[in-house]
Amino acid sequence: MSAPERIPPRGLTALDLLAEGELTVRGQVREASNAVLFCTVAHGGERADCVYKPVAGEQPLWDFPDGTLAEREVAAYAVSEATGWDLVPPTVLRDGPYGPGMVQLWIEPDPSPPPLLALVEGGTAGPGWKAVGPAETGDGRAALLVHADDARLRRLAVLDAVINNGDRKGGHLLPAPGGRLYAIDHGVTFHVDDKLRTLLWGWAGEPLPDEVLPVLEALGEGLAPGEPLESRLSALLTAAELDALRARVRELAGTARHPHPSGAWPPIPWPPV
Template identity: 70%
Template sequence: MSAPERIPPRSVTAAELLARGELTVRGRIREASNAALYCTVTHDGREAACVYKPVAGERPLWDFPDGTLAQREVAAYEVSEATGWGLVPPTVLRDGPYGEGMCQLWIEAASDDAELLALVDGEEPAPGWKAIGFAEVGAGRTALLVHADDERLRRLAVLDAVINNADRKGGHLLPAGRGRLYGIDHGVTFHVENKLRTLLWGWAGEPLTGEAVEVLKGLRETLRQGGELAVRLGGLITPDEVEATRARVEALLASGTHPEPTGEWPAIPWPPV
């Protein structure tokens, strides 16, 4: 599927189009675990493709409150925008043909972008790669799963630590060409308990970059009581979840390092890709 018109992903126009436009369902994204509908949205002579995930189509989860995944997706976008990194496509909460749901700009993955994940022989990654862990590849063989030592992925790893992403799979990474990379599917985020589960463990325990530290300091300010991001998140997630987000930012700044798996929760999502 391809977008009828490419709207600049971070522009105000894109968010307004998603929020105000007429939403028309074109098909269903079959591989999604919850109801995810491919749509077009039209407003004031502009049209773009988008994904609409109605709350009514969410499957219940044992560890997240029912009917909250759409709001969490929007909250992840709000945090992404606050970082200035623009890692999540424009995402809004709106009414649609099947009730309230998340509406996100469709991003067409670029086929010519650099490879981000790979399975390799050996016990150590080559230069330019970070080890994730060993995976069975059939016939009793294992291979080392690695991800690129890429600053875009490193930023996404920081974002995931802030929003407590419990499901960062390889299929949720969308290289969009021109050096852009987006992360999608943020429904299982912002839990008050530590549930970080990701493929991006390559920097675990390493010092945060200077850029990341400055971004986290900015998040700390806007997450204070009455801060712009705190207010925005307050309309999407619970007060306890907002407070837990503040605490994760403070913990990252206090440690100065990327988080490491705790062993209390599966570190890598399944299936990983």
């Protein structure tokens, strides 16, 4: 199974392959709440594995307009790409065997990565870990949910705050060979209300790393009317959602701190993993 670094050859990019290749459905990811199809995509003698989420397979949500999750996934990729952090695998919106939908490059995870999440009995996060909140072990004992104090996760926490991710679970983190970290499942993003729900609250209230402020400045510039990023996102999001995105970028840059939970919603998604 192919990671982005293994495509292209001969000038064929991952996005070209995903957008123009022939999709063949190989199976279904059964655990997902929406239709998630495992596919191969082939074009110009090249082939890769990918995920296809048709709009027709999206389950209605009370707080998001019907049939918009695929567009939000593509918008999350566009913002991730604009940061230069490339945390979201290449993702396109295209027609497929079951109609229009999102197609994303399949990432084969590292089979034995260092842990990013843990439950710690005793109530204290040790060195190299950040506390999220109380939890229970499988046998009902009290524990503390922690995540790694990892620069890749911290970038992801910033990206999630920017795109207003309402569902950052542990199972959405994909450590890949070579130390890369990818994140998937961005359908419930870009809402106009604060919907941020995540397992990555360990930096809440802390100053943003120095590298983040120039990224936020560049994002703000890219969201100006007529800029390539703004034009790309305006085809995927509503004008109100774009305005809310601009406001979140300005607020993060202004406070220069990781946000706290709003208190309007449960801060951690369920199930958390």
